[in-house]
Amino acid sequence: MKGLVQLKVFCKVAETGNLTEAGRLMELSPSSVSRQLQALENELAVRLFHRSTHHVGLTEAGQFYYQKASKVLLELQDTHELLLEYQSGPIGTLRISTTQGFANFYLGHHIPDFLEKYPKINLDIQVSDQMVDLIQENIDLAIRYHVPDDSSLIARKFQNTEKMVICASPTYFMRRGYPASPEDLKKHNCLCCWIKNSNRWIISHEGEKHKIHVSGNLRSDNIPLLLSQAVSGLGVIMAPLWMVDNLLRDGSLLQIFSEYRSQLGSECDRFIYAVYPHRAHLPSKVRVFLDYLIECYS
Structure with a gap:
């Protein structure tokens, strides 16, 4: 388990480029994050990061290690969620990022019904009109009015806003x-x-x-x-x-x-999109929420 924690800390620092931000996301102090990284580098006998006062960046060895480690963590998370779903159906915390308009004038009206249908799911909803980094912020799904220019994300059109x-x-x-x-x-x-x-x-x-x-x-x-x-x-x-x-x-x-x-008279995108990270296995908590949205809009 100690090695797994170090791996998670390493990947989070690689994604954020900042010890303090990585610690905030993982609920760890910056000093604890620094100790985990130092222990990992000592174990591997290789320097993974270039460090400065305000930023850390991956070395060539660190870039290679991150490419492999991030895939391992994602596969482990998928396996963990598959087992939980196998035992009890959709379960866990679903982290959603959505715009203020969608949260206030649509999503808020449907939250009670969704949670009644899926009592083992907890919702963690972040409201922002800016496109957040889904990987860095641990977001499972975002609701947006445009398709992001990021090949690592999937954008699923689920509502025409032209009416x-x-x-x-x-x-x-x-x-x-x-x-x-x-x-x-x-x-x-x-x-x-x-x-x-x-x-x-x-x-x-x-x-x-x-x-x-x-x-x-x-x-x-x-x-x-x-x-x-x-x-x-x-x-x-x-x-x-x-x-x-x-x-x-x-x-x-x-x-x-x-x-x-x-x-x-303005030209703008006429659709709403559900955006989520590309992964081999889409967690059932995400899938049932997507299906629920489509059902509500149909």
Whole structure:
């Protein structure tokens, strides 16, 4: 077991390039990490790292050792999880990284049901709109709006986000009235995000297309903020259906022009992806979560 701990510490330092960060991820002190590395180098009689004040980098021997050691650890983890699953089904802690919008407006509504179906799974959810290093941060699966440029990751498309809806709160419509036609949106307070051409709303129906330049007193790069303000009655918003579906169901928002096809003038990826590290065996805790997401969206 001592050799296994040293191997894990070595790989984590190689991945992070920092003793303190590796220790944080493994819940070890930097001094303990340093002792483990020194013991491993003494045992192998070879220098594995170049060390400086703020960074450590692999030597040529260290690079060779990491290529072999990382595969051994991954195979060992897969074997361990296979045995647990063989005995009791999907089990363990599922570490998920997701965006703020997906966490707030979709995932949060389905967590209780998923955990009820799989009581032996614990969820550890990190919310960030930045793409984290899945290997370094020990993330099993990430939810993202684009495909990462990394051949070591698999991106599985599971939802088309193209379906957009235009909506506002009942209090807003009581105060300002309903727009009678798409062109009337020019007279309304429209909430827009910081995406190129996001203030150009394209609304079409049976060959009739309206390209409307809307305006309003609030613009932000934070979609949850815009949605919260729409719910509070500030203005009209165009948002993906998946993001506002629950708000429409409970009456917090009311959809207008439902017979029209709505889209933003910006060009962006129209899908949501589940991203996870490439491995020979996909743990059942990841597989059942992926299947659950697809089932919810279908």
